Amino acid sequence: MIRTRVGYAGGTKENPTYRSLGDHSETIQIDYDPTQITYQDLLDLFWDSHNPTVRPWSRQYASIIFYHNEEQRQLALETKEREAARYGHEILTEIVPFSNFYRAEDYHQKYRLQQVPELIDAFHAIYPGTDEFVDSTATARVNGYLGGYGTLETVQSELENLGLSQASTQELLDILTGLRQ
Numbered sequence: 001m002i003r004t005r006v007g008y009a010g011g012t013k014e015n016p017t018y019r020s021l022g023d024h025s026e027t028i029q030i031d032y033d034p035t036q037i038t039y040q041d042l043l044d045l046f047w048d049s050h051n052p053t054v055r056p057w058s059r060q061y062a063s064i065i066f067y068h069n070e071e072q073r074q075l076a077l078e079t080k081e082r083e084a085a086r087y088g089h090e091i092l093t094e095i096v097p098f099s100n101f102y103r104a105e106d107y108h109q110k111y112r113l114q115q116v117p118e119l120i121d122a123f124h125a126i127y128p129g130t131d132e133f134v135d136s137t138a139t140a141r142v143n144g145y146l147g148g149y150g151t152l153e154t155v156q157s158e159l160e161n162l163g164l165s166q167a168s169t170q171e172l173l174d175i176l177t178g179l180r181q
Contacts, residue, residue: 002031004112004140007103010064010094016102025062028137029101039072043079052080053089066098073097109134116175121167139164145176152176 006028013022030042046065048173058113065080067073076095084091107114110133114120119142127133142162145155155176 001037001140001144002033002137003135004132004143005101005103006108007101009066009098010062010090010096011059011099013044018105018108021060024102025064026104027064027066027101030101039075040079043075047079047083051087052083052091052093053087055092063093065093065095067095068098068099071162075116103134106130106134110139110143113139113143116146116171118171119164119168119175122164126163138164142172143174 006026008016008021008024009027009029011022011024013020013024016022016024020067032042043065050063052063065076067076073095080091080093080095103109110120113123123133123136123139123142127136127139135140138161141150141158144150155173158172162169162172166173
């Protein structure tokens with residue numbers, strides 16, 4: 001992943017917020033390097049991360065794939081058909097064209113990372129501006145690692161690219177080792 005942002009999409013309300021979503025749904029925006037991970041890989045992660053046969057209790061939590069071009073639309077439809085066969089039930093995930101993405105409030109960004117004060121302080125020292133922090137590849141990757149994604153070997157291979165001090169690097173490794181035991 002290059003960067004991730006959480007926010008709202010799929011609705012008509014201008015400038016939605018968490019307390020005033022209108023008809024938007026909570027979503028994630030992902031910038032990725034297609035030489036490192038494919039759109040198909042991202043779709044597979046999406047389908048594996050939830051049960052798409054369960055009706056959401058509100059529009060806010062709807063399962064939606066927003067596509068940007070015809071190739072993405074076609075892949076999304078193909079994987080939806082695959083999931084319907086796998087589950088043997090109707091898939092309730094919507095597949096719709098992307099229109100607008102509204103970034104969620106700052107306190108929603110990099111949620112897992114925000115639960116570790118030592119690391120959040122270290123990253124805020126590197127990225128003092130909110131946009132810099134949210135758009136950072138390093139914060140996106142560490143947030144994912146803290147969420148249980150990736151291997152310890154992958155983390156170790158990327159440590160020098162994160163920009164963290166030796167103490168913060170050790171804090172991250174200690175936390176991730178604890179998560180994986």
